Each structure stands twice: as structure tokens, then as C-alpha cells.
Amino acid sequence: MKLSTKVRYGMRAVVEIAHSTRENKTLTISTIAESQQLSQKYLESLLVKLKKRKILQSLRGQKGGYLLNKAPGDITVYDIAEALDGEFNLVDCSEKGETCPRLGQCSTINLWTHLTNTLVDEMKKITISDLIGKDSFDGGYLGE
Amino acid sequence: MKLSTKVRYGMRAVVEIAHSTRENKTLTISTIAESQQLSQKYLESLLVKLKKRKILQSLRGQKGGYLLNKAPGDITVYDIAEALDGEFNLVDCSEKGETCPRLGQCSTINLWTHLTNTLVDEMKKITISDLIGKDSFDGGYLGE
DNA sequence: TCAATCCCCACTAAAATACTAGGGATTCCA
DNA sequence: TGGAATCCCTAGTATTTTAGTGGGGATTGA
Numbered sequence: 001m002k003l004s005t006k007v008r009y010g011m012r013a014v015v016e017i018a019h020s021t022r023e024n025k026t027l028t029i030s031t032i033a034e035s036q037q038l039s040q041k042y043l044e045s046l047l048v049k050l051k052k053r054k055i056l057q058s059l060r061g062q063k064g065g066y067l068l069n070k071a072p073g074d075i076t077v078y079d080i081a082e083a084l085d086g087e088f089n090l091v092d093c094s095e096k097g098e099t100c101p102r103l104g105q106c107s108t109i110n111l112w113t114h115l116t117n118t119l120v121d122e123m124k125k126i127t128i129s130d131l132i133g134k135d136s137f138d139g140g141y142l143g144e
Numbered sequence: 145m146k147l148s149t150k151v152r153y154g155m156r157a158v159v160e161i162a163h164s165t166r167e168n169k170t171l172t173i174s175t176i177a178e179s180q181q182l183s184q185k186y187l188e189s190l191l192v193k194l195k196k197r198k199i200l201q202s203l204r205g206q207k208g209g210y211l212l213n214k215a216p217g218d219i220t221v222y223d224i225a226e227a228l229d230g231e232f233n234l235v236d237c238s239e240k241g242e243t244c245p246r247l248g249q250c251s252t253i254n255l256w257t258h259l260t261n262t263l264v265d266e267m268k269k270i271t272i273s274d275l276i277g278k279d280s281f282d283g284g285y286l287g288e
Numbered sequence: 289t290c291a292a293t294c295c296c297c298a299c300t301a302a303a304a305t306a307c308t309a310g311g312g313a314t315t316c317c318a
Numbered sequence: 319t320g321g322a323a324t325c326c327c328t329a330g331t332a333t334t335t336t337a338g339t340g341g342g343g344a345t346t347g348a
Contacts, residue, residue, distance in 0.1 A: 006306085061315050
């Protein structure tokens with residue numbers, strides 16, 4: 001069970017854009033694609049999804065590029081993961097339709113939803129601020 | 145990102161075996177395979193892994209079958225997940241080798257390890273007791 | 289002797305992931 | 319008006335992971 005590369009690329013792209021936005025600059029697809037070593041086309045497909053979820057905004061034209069659409073503190077890790085991978089769930093909903101013939105009621109489904117919630121809650125607590133603030137680099141919220 | 149069927153099947157199998165062990169009975173592969181609707185061969189491959197990790201024990205011969213090898217309270221959800229899917233990690237270790245050329249030091253790797261730890265810690269807190277105790281069925285630790 | 293685990297292997301099928309590639313429209317600054 | 323950028327939609331491929339299926343023979347113990 002691995003996190004998709006989409007989410008990892010997307011997260012790093014948002015972090016890059018956040019730094020740039022802080023300096024009132026836009027960031028172009030080609031710039032990000034180069035720094036992350038992936039194709040412009042593929043990256044574009046990710047950024048479009050993030051824009052649809054209002055996480056990013058974009059400007060067209062010669063001085064165009066991407067910007068954050070919200071304050072870094074208002075963008076959670078979950079927002080980004082959901083935008084790129086869809087709703088987060090460790091098991092498919094169809095599982096709920098299954099019944100455990102031996103136990104009458106399957107006790108494991110509660111376990112999976114509990115674990116899903118644990119992870120989702122944590123992802124919702126962490127924002128882009130936590131990732132770009134200087135404090136976070138050494139000993140902050142996510143530090144060792 | 146979904147939990148593998150291995151872990152789901154394996155967890156249910158262990159729960160079944162736990163119930164059976166409580167009554168001092170062994171449980172055969174064929175019995176479990178029937179109740180879970182999967183092939184004996186495939187189930188066998190899962191149970192063998194669980195046995196290697198000392199989660200289960202088995203008896204051969206005519207009255208053979210599977211039993212828990214530990215008290216239910218000593219078997220965590222993580223033990224089972226790790227036995228069947230390998231070490232749990234939301235990102236591959238190779239990620240650590242990557243460096244983010246723009247930021248000097250990539251801040252997202254800490255995020256992924258943090259989330260991995262969050263989930264692993266939670267899985268280690270929950271044991272088979274939590275799943276088979278009558279209390280857990282309504283309003284217990286995992287109830288809802 | 290028979291019912292069970294044990295152990296090892298080879299193979300397939302299906303699904304998800306991770307891209308690649310192309311093309312044309314629109315916008316906006318210089 | 320030209321060029322640099324996003325926008326938008328589509329089709330396809332390649333790789334990897336997951337999820338199994340199937341066979342065969344050895345060992346154990348009531």
C-alpha cells in the first residue's frame with residue numbers, strides 16, 4: 001500500500017508554488033516540470049485537478065503561471081490528496097455489503113473505517129504552512 | 145490507495161481462529177475457506193505467512209488445524225498486516241535518496257514518514273481482543 | 289490409512305498506476 | 319500582432335501490483 005506518485009508530485013508542486021506565491025511570483029508549468037523532472041503534460045494534468053478544487057489559481061498569457069488560491073494555512077494535505085487521488089478510503093464501500101457468515105456481523109469493517117479516519121484526520125490537521133514555514137524544517141510539528 | 149485483500153482475508157481468518165481457539169478447537173483451512181469464499185490454496189498461503197510470524201500455530205494430522213499462538217491481546221493489527229504485506233510504508237525508501245533541487249532539503253519526506261507512523265502506531269494499538277471481545281461489538285473501542 | 293498441514297513452484301488474469309503524445313483554443317503582455 | 323503561457327480534451331501504451339489458480343509430493347498423527 002503506497003501513496004501514489006500523483007500525490008507526491010502534487011504536494012511538492014504546491015510547496016514550490018507556495019514559496020513562489022509568497023514572493024508574489026507566478027510559477028510556470030515548465031519551471032516546475034524541470035525542477036521535479038517530469039513531463040510538462042503530466043504535470044499539467046495534476047495542476048488542473050488542483051485548480052478545479054480551488055487550491056491553485058492560474059494566470060494566462062505571457063507572464064502567466066500558477067499561484068496558490070488560498071492562504072497556506074487553509075490548504076490541508078488531505079485537500080491535495082483528495083484532489084489528485086479521489087476520496088480516501090482504505091477499503092471499498094462494497095465491503096459494507098459483505099457479511100461475515102460466521103460471526104453474524106463482521107467486526108473488521110469497523111476496524112478499516114477507524115484506520116481510514118485516523119489517517120484522514122491527521123492529513124486534515126497538516127497544512128501547507130506546516131511544510132513551508134521555516135520552523136518546520138527543524139523541530140517543528142513534523143520534525144523528528 | 146487500498147488495503148490489500150490479503151490483509152482483509154487474513155484479519156478475518158485470524159478473528160475466526162481466535163473465536164475457535166477460545167473454545168479449544170482447531171480450525172481447518174477448508175472450513176475457513178468455505179466461510180470466506182476463497183480457495184483453500186490461496187488461504188493456505190496466507191496462513192503459512194501468519195504462522196511464520198508466530199501469530200498462528202498449527203496441528204497436523206486428522207484432528208489438525210489452526211490455533212492462535214498468542215493471547216488475542218498480544219496480536220496487533222499491525223502484526224497481521226506486516227506478516228501479509230510486508231513492512232508498512234506509505235512511500236518507498238528510495239524517496240529518501242531524492243533531493244528537492246529548489247528547496248535544498250525536501251520537506252515532504254518528513255510528512256510521509258509522519259503519516260506512516262501515525263497509521264502504524266494506531267495499528268499497533270489495536271489487538272485481536274478488541275475485535276473479538278463482546279464489548280467491541282457495540283460501543284467499544286472501535287464501535288460507532 | 290486418511291485427513292490434515294507443509295512446502296515449493298510455475299503460471300495467468302485483472303486492475304491500477306504511471307505515464308506519453310498530440311492538437312487546437314484561449315488569453316494577455318509587450 | 320506575435321509569442322508565451324494556460325486550457326481542455328482525447329487516445330493510447332507500458333509497467334507494476336494485486337489477486338489469484340493449479341499441481342504435486344512430503345510429513346504428521348489420530
